[in-house]
Amino acid sequence: MMVVRPIQADDYTALRELARKTGPGFTSLQDNDEQVAGKIEAALEAFKPSSLPDEALYLFVMEETDTGDVVGICGIEAAVGLSEPWYNYRVGTLVHASRELNVYNQIHTLTISNDHTGYSELCTLFLSPEARHSKNGALLSKSRFMFLAEFPQRFNEYLIAEMRGYSDDKGVSPFWEGLGRHFFSLDFAEADTLSSMDKVFIAELMPKNTIYTNLLPKDAQEAIGKTHEATTPARKLLEAEGMRYTGYIDMFDGGPTLVSRTNDLRAVQDSRYVKAHVMNDKTEHQPEGEFYLVSTTDFASFRCCMTAVDIVGNHVVGLPQAVADALQITEGTTVRIVPMASGRRF
Template sequence: MRIRPIARADVDGLLALAQQAGVGFTSLPNNREFLAGKIEASARAFEERTPVNNRLYFFVLEDEDNGELAGCCAIEGQVGNEVPFYNYRLGTLAHSSVQLDLHRTIDTLFLSSDHTGDAEVCSLFLRPEYRGEANRHLRNGALLSKARWLFIAQFRDRFPEKVLAEMRGVFDENNKSPFWESLGKHFFPMDFSEADRLTGLGQKSFIGELMPRFPIYTTFMAEEARACIGQVHRHTRPALEMLKKEGLRWEGYIDIFDGGPTVEAYIDDVRAVRNSRLYQVEIAADAPEESISRWLAASTQLSSFTAAWVGRAPVHDTIVLNSTEAERLGVTTGDTLRLLET
């Protein structure tokens, strides 16, 4: 398995991933024309043909055994510069009555664009057959998630101070969002899937136009909707745990539609960015394999960036690869790789 930049020829494979991702996966809409445009935007970013503050870096996880796309992930260089980036900020308002000697604090939701200009790690999806704890599938999710940090670390000057990730919110057994049913549907004359589709297609101006700009008291919402605030979809929990281990934290921001948490951190504080190091490559045909690959390696060229697990630890300033690993990563003796111990 290896991570590589998405190619223009991958449109059918990406569409298949979008069809499996389903409702609520806003950044991967089931729309071939839009996905082709996203691929083109990513290709132009890797070719450095777009402004650095408006770049989308999109990656796929490729199964080398059959050439299929097993998953995808992406990095938005900066959000909100062209299309508004909205979320709710959870706050508190205090009310008191001196005459009655009563004091109440009530949770509120404020419409916010506080993350404008931050980077975003997004669009992480892994096909169900590539998940799980068995054999080689064990580390596919980690490869998808962590490869993005090695890319950011290698090309640090292309990214701002902070990074965020929006996590998919809670849906019930009928695939409905309690948060949307209690709040969003009262302001948007459409169902969740349509609002989600429009947002995924980049049509976000209607959010600021239709949502109230005054604080929303959560006490007016249904109890099951309040319980969803800052909580994640059951399939999103592993991704959230990996982000938390890297140092991203929930600071009270949630998704407009499903109430899922937005986690964030200063990029230089992210564990994988801080701990990854550069090593020189040496190729040896008889390089021994370790029983468990603990080291993630990434190449250092922008347009041909590749990431994969390697079978042994570096020694001093050198990483020894066998010929298969070297071919997978597109490197030869004397080249440089960025490595992270996981």
């Protein structure tokens, strides 16, 4: 049984191991002792019951309850860009036309932007390769929507998600090679690592003027808004829930930024409260069929699982004992549920 729960101090070793698997371009969780320790420290502070920091980092891990192994991580930043600048490129269009010469050209441009300052961000989604099966990735990602729905006062009206941009099988980003390298004189992996620690140097080194994309190499142009192969399933999942690419990209690898109003997300909008009936494994028929996300209403001890349920009337669901144990709930506990499938509504 997989359960998503808030990260704890003793998860450091497991998180450090996950960080070794992420690879180049995964800015929010890198193979770096200092970054991993800092993230756990920030998350523990955010989950203090009396804490409501403007830039809280809520980190969750996916745990296999049978073994206690941590196999994945995901997070939500309450707000970005408040204490240090939040940069990306806005993709625009300029028209160059001449009636006399019968010329009409539409040219794409890149302009440095801080437009998403203050937005909440879905971040740090990573699942160990050996656990990428049985809808585990969907549970890990969508569990955050249940937390957003339960504690809306902790988040912005708008939500973003930066998707990892395209790089080849050697970890080379054509967008970086065609643009960023000219101003930073660094390899992509090195610049990406530095950006996760300190974003000030971006403003110091990147060009301030508008960039015409037709001056970039062809492969760099083609990488604009393109998602890394390993991240494409995550992008499709978020788009199915209501997030959209609106023309903002990462300054380093050209990956797309998805945006949505938080309340417009399908899982946030459609989830509802029910009472839990914990089913007897020996005397009651166990539920089958469609999976639901089921989450608790507690803050510091928030938990989320996916399971088939028996819906009794409009206010009660039957849950297998193993699910109740994973959620740490008992008979009659109020839980939040929503259909797992993005196309389903109650």
